[in-house]
Amino acid sequence: MKRVEPLVQIVAGLALNAFPAIFIAVFARIAPIEQQGRLAVSLAIGTYVAQLLSAFVVESRLATPEADHKVSMPWWIALMSLASGTLLIVSPAVPPTAITLIGVLGLSSGLLMARTIGVVRGRWKLESVAASILMAGCLSALVLAVYDNSNCVRVLAAGALVAILIRCWPLPARRDLGFPPDLTKAAWVTGETATVGMVQPALASFILAVLGPSAAVGFRVVSTISGILEPILAYGRVRQLAHGHKGEVANVAMIIVVGTVAIFASAYLGVWSLIFGPAWNSSLYVALAVACAWKLCMLVTTIPFAALRRAGRTKMVFWLRAANTALYVVLGLTFLFSFHSSTAVFLSFVITEVLMFVPYHVAAARLAPEYNSVFLSGKRANGLASEKA
Known part of the structure; x- marks a missing residue:
């Protein structure tokens, strides 16, 4: 059961990335290219807002060592998801951009919040049920879009909404706002997120703006496909935040490698062309390879990051993440304007993660006893092995 639970949790997390992927695939078949480009930006914004809310409610609590880590879904997140999903369901077949943005914001926030809470609490059976319903809704929406059925977006929104409501069980108390126990730490955690x-x-x-809607859609498609690895990263990250370094990193790295192989096998078999239709083309292969390498680099940086968070060093993590963001933006824009290619932007992401590991590691070795003990024990083990040899 110890091996089944993390496997089910990771597989269930894949459904979280199916939602934006199928949204792009549906719009590629029913919406003009201009609206596809705006959807790509809306999905990025929706993911951003979802990460902020999850950081404020869940991760800030995990970054408070003395707090109760039994988190639950706040009722206002469930209500926001219900309103957003309903808005998409009653809207036209191709919703206006404003409605699409609102729908994406609410559903993305509910999906990520519920998913994170499910991982922290280890509710893998409920996660598997909710993920199955979400995947059924996504696949049904894709089939409807292929056959030009006007209900495809409505079915997609309904599947996401039902998956969120199932994860809310037991129903949240009306007085439970989900506010973090330490607002100062919450401010630092949410700020760095x-x-x-x-x-x-x-x-x-x-x-x-620079390369046009086709390039924006391609960038989002690559981000979405490589995002298949994100649930694996998120699982390892949340487990480290909640329980510390327990030797799971090597297993997570192995699963990422297997996931990368599966991604390219799917590309070879034509799966991405089948799903995304005209939004996928062969020119995206190199960008996809670089994006997968970027995800693997992120896993390495997660180890000292999680150790600092568990030690309550939220202020230090904020400044490290701020420097990380500045480097991402500077290198990303430099590579974009220098090479006029989304592939170059992903390459800048890899370089950023490699460079930022050094300050993360130095800070964790100095300020996080848990990380320092693991690192030093590894050095001692290697030293003993060398002496025996």
């Missing part, structure tokens, strides 16, 4: 999360929507907007 805000600084890092702004990279994707900002660069997506620049790509739309």
Whole structure:
């Protein structure tokens, strides 16, 4: 059961990335290219807002060592998701951009919040049920879009909404606002999430303005496909935040490698062309490879990051993440304007993660006893092995 639970949790997390992927695939078949480009930016903004809310409610609590870590879904998040999903369901077949943005904001926030809480609390059975319903809704919406059925967006929104409401069980108390126990730590955690999360929507907007809607859609498609690895990263990250370094990093890295192989096998078999239709083309292969390498680099940086968070060093993490964001934006824009290619932007992401590991590691070794003990024990083990040899 110890092996089944993380596997089910990771597989269930894949459904979280199916929502934006299928949204793009549906719009690629029913909406003009201009609206596809605006949807790409809307999805980036929706993910950004979802990360902020999840950081404020869940991650800030995990960054408070003395607090109760039994988190639950706040009622106002559930209500926001219900309103946003209903708005998409009653809207026209191709909703206006404003309605699409509102719908994406609410549903993305509910999906990510519920998913994060499910991982922290280890509710893998409920996660599997909710993920199955979400995937059924996504696949049904895709089939309807292929056959030009006007209900495809409505079905997609309904599947996401039902998945959120199922994860809300037991129903949240009306008095439970989900506010963090330490607002100072919450401010630092949410602030550093805000600084890092702004990279994707900002660069997506620049790509739309500089290279046009087709490039913006391509950038979002690659981000979405490589985002299949994100639930694996998120699982490892949340587990480290909640329980510390327990030797799961090597297993997570192995799963990422297997996931990358599966991504390219799917590309070879024509899966992405089938799903995304005209939004996918062969020129995206190199960008996809670089994006997958970027995700693997992110796992390495997550180790000292999580150790600092668990040690309550929220202020230090904020400044490190702020520097990380500044480097992301500067290198991203430099590579975009220098090479006029979204592939170059992903390459700048890899370089940023490699460079930022050094200050993360130095800070964690100095300020996080848990990380320092693991690192030093590894050095001692290697030293003993060398002496025996």
